[in-house]
Amino acid sequence: MxxxxxxxxxxxxxxxxxxxxxxxxxxxxxxxxxxxxxxxxxxxxxxxxxxxxxxxxxxxxxxxxxxxxxxxxxxxxxxxxxxxxxxxxxxxxxxxxxxxxxxxxxxxxxxxxxxxxxxxxxxxxxxxxxxxxxxxxxxxxxxxxxxxxxxxxTGIGKNPVSVAYAAVSMASRIFDDFGRASALLIGAGETIELVARHLHEAGVRTIVVANRTRERAQALAGPLGGEAIALPDIPTALEKADIVISSTAAPLPILGKGMVERALKKRRHRPVFMVDIAVPRDIEPEVGELADVFLYTVDDLEEVIEENRRHRQVAADQAESLIEHGVGSWQQEGRLRQGGELIRDYRRHGESLRDAARDQALERLARGEDPAKVVERLAHQLANRFMHQPTLALREAATQENHELLSAAPQVLLPSKPAFDKPAPAAKRQKDDTPA
Missing domain, CATH: 3.30.460.30 (Glutamyl-tRNA reductase, N-terminal domain)
Structure with missing residues (x-):
């Protein structure tokens, strides 16, 4: 198989x-x-x-x-x-x-x-x-x-290598307990979808997705138990957001300094972590000047990602080596199982030949045949039956010039030493047995 x-x-x-x-x-x-x-x-x-x-x-x-x-x-x-x-x-x-x-x-x-x-x-x-x-x-x-x-x-999983994961990883440095944090995600493309998934897996339970098309935002937020809003509703949502991550294709900024300032006053200056992944930017650079805002751009993330990618590649090379060792050990285990199955099959075959020859011998003895002849016949039958299949296989191997099988055959079929040790000559035994 x-x-x-x-x-x-x-x-x-x-x-x-x-x-x-x-x-x-x-x-x-x-x-x-x-x-x-x-x-x-x-x-x-x-x-x-x-x-x-x-x-x-x-x-x-x-x-x-x-x-x-x-x-x-x-x-x-x-x-x-x-x-x-x-x-x-x-x-x-x-x-x-x-x-x-x-x-x-x-x-x-x-x-x-x-x-x-x-x-x-x-x-x-x-x-x-x-x-x-x-x-x-x-x-x-x-x-x-x-x-x-x-x-x-290895460190294969320790360093984030995607923009989405890096953004969430950076947020985790600021918030000790993601379970209490609320996130506002602006956009509904693939990157924001990954961000939403990473935030949800990290423990963020309040996720709001704002998008130009509300239906698209709902498709993203719904499976995560989040809320979908339209872009005009962002100012209200901003007042409750501890984490803001934006990635849209808008030609002009969506979050301006004034909008964020008003939201911070309502938040009583609780800090906000912001990541602007968009190019052109969705968040005005001046927002980063506000005292209670930690603003990062995609360039900040790329530096983290590139460094982490190098570390992870080293770990990946180590992982490949461990996998090769794992494949080798799996193959070895398979060979051992295969060898064990072959041995069991061979022994069952030998036992069936033995039992058939024994039963025939017992029948002859029961009929009163000469025990010596019965034993001689039994030995002859057993030898012939055990040697029959190997003999056919060796002849076929010789005909087909199967040198690999012919080379392995002596090790499998022939004893490394005589089956029965010959007794030492009497004189030699006496000499060896003489006390020193």
């Missing part, structure tokens, strides 16, 4: 394709059941996020095409369209890919930590759907152990 990883991600497919191939939570149980029931599939798990959809299967040689065709049918896409943006890995390459995904080396943001939690969710869902057998179970557990080692021994 073969380990297969097949999928698409942000590097191989546009968001338009990714959203068509993604599995919703309500689809996942049915999808796992269908995938597991394919004739070529023995085990299956599905990882589906905004940036990737990946299927991990234990299958035979025909499984890859079967999985691709099933995925296209499930999402009503053409196989050719899907094949153009799909990738696949087999056996140790599939294991390596899963480990790289788990530690964030294959993520849009290098080393981002959310993917490990998403992978653990995928593992639990596959278990509940009875999609996991021994092979995937062991692989996932091994992957989680490698990911823990990488997080513990």
């Amino acid at each position: 073969t380990l297969l990883a097949l999928g698409i991600n942000h590097r191989t497919a546009s968001v338009a394709v990714r959203e068509q191939v993604a599995f919703t939570p309500s689809q996942l149980e049915n999808a796992l059941g269908e995938l597991r029931c394919l004739p070529h599939i023995r085990e299956a798990a599905v990882l589906s996020t905004c940036n990737r959809t990946e299927l991990y299967c234990v299958t035979n040689s025909a499984g890859e095409q079967a999985v691709l065709e099933w995925l296209s049918r499930f999402h009503d896409l053409s196989v050719d369209e899907l094949a153009r943006c799909a990738y696949h890995y087999l056996d140790h390459d599939a294991a390596r890919h899963l480990m790289r995904v788990a530690v964030g080396l294959d993520s849009m943001v290098l080393g981002e930590p959310q993917i490990l939690g998403q992978l653990k969710d995928a593992y639990q869902q596959a278990r509940q759907a009875k999609g996991l057998g021994g092979e995937l179970e062991r692989l996932f557990q091994h992957t989680f152990a490698v990911a823990k080692q990488v997080r513990t021994e």
Whole structure:
């Protein structure tokens, strides 16, 4: 059987394709059941996020095409369209890919930590759907152990490398308790969406999103339990905001010094942390002159990001080394299991030959045949039966010039020393036994 990883991600497919191939939570149980029931599939798990959809299967040689065709049918896409943006890995390459995904080396943001939690969710869902057998179970557990080692021994997740994450990270330096802070986000593009998600995950419970189109703001704020407002409502919202982060495409500033001054008076000069990610800027530079405002621009963030990116790349190189070691140990464990299974099968085969020969010998003894002849026949049968299959295999190897098998055969088939030690000559024994 073969380990297969097949999928698409942000590097191989546009968001338009990714959203068509993604599995919703309500689809996942049915999808796992269908995938597991394919004739070529023995085990299956599905990882589906905004940036990737990946299927991990234990299958035979025909499984890859079967999985691709099933995925296209499930999402009503053409196989050719899907094949153009799909990738696949087999056996140790599939294991390596899963480990790289788990530690964030294959993520849009290098080393981002959310993917490990998403992978653990995928593992639990596959278990509940009875999609996991021994092979995937062991692989996932091994992957989680490698990911823990990488997080513990490297700094892969310590330094923010996106504008959104850097903005939230800087805010955390000012506010000891994010749970008491309120955030006003201006804009509703991808960056603000990431900022909103990071703030929510950091513990900010009051999030207000202001946008020119209120419907778009609601689509962003709603899933996080936030509030959507229009741009004219910003002055009122500003009075309650401890954190203000803005990223719009407006040609002129949205927040002026006067508006912020009025809000600070209503706040009784409680400090406000502001980040202006927009270019052109959304916040007038003069706002930074106010005593109770900490204003940062995208340039301030880029300095942090570039420095952190360098640190994280060093950690990523360390992570790659740990992953290679993890892949090697996973392969070694697999070889040991395979060897153990082979030994068990070989011993069962030998025991079956032994039992058959013994039963035949007992039958002859019961019929009154000469015991010496029965024993001689038993020894002859056992030797022939044990040597029959190896003899055929060696002849075939010689015919096919299979030098690898012929070279290994003596070590496997021939004893390193005589099976029975010959007794020493009597005179030699007497000499050796004479007391000193």
